Amino acid sequence: SSAQAVTSFSVIIMFPLTYLSNAMVPTSTLPGWLKAFVRNNPISHIVDGCRYLLDGTATGSAEDVRTAIVGSLLVLAVMAPSTVIRYQRRNA
Known part of the structure; x- marks a missing residue:
């Protein structure tokens, strides 16, 4: 219902996804279930x-770039579009 709510929701989603990714540690060092x-x-x-x-030498590939x-x-x-529609309805 507010800009703060949208920001809070995105942070709640992005923090766990970021920490449970290979951004911080190599995938090879993780336990099997987490890999x-x-x-x-x-x-x-x-x-x-x-x-x-x-870098060009990482384990990624051109496919990872396309996927990203x-x-x-x-x-x-x-x-x-959903954000614009919601904003217009709220401020109309």
Whole structure:
């Protein structure tokens, strides 16, 4: 219902996804059950794609870059219109 609520919701979603990704530690050092989650975490794909673009020698690949870009565009395509519609209804 407010900008603070939207911000709080996004932080609640992004913090666990970030900490349960390969952004902080290598996937090879994780226990088996966590490796399975980290390999399917969208943040891990974004991190791998960025590492590949910046370093070129990381375990990421061009596929990770494509996945990161397409995933980001999909989130933007869904959330931007819904946010604008919600804002217009609230302030109309």
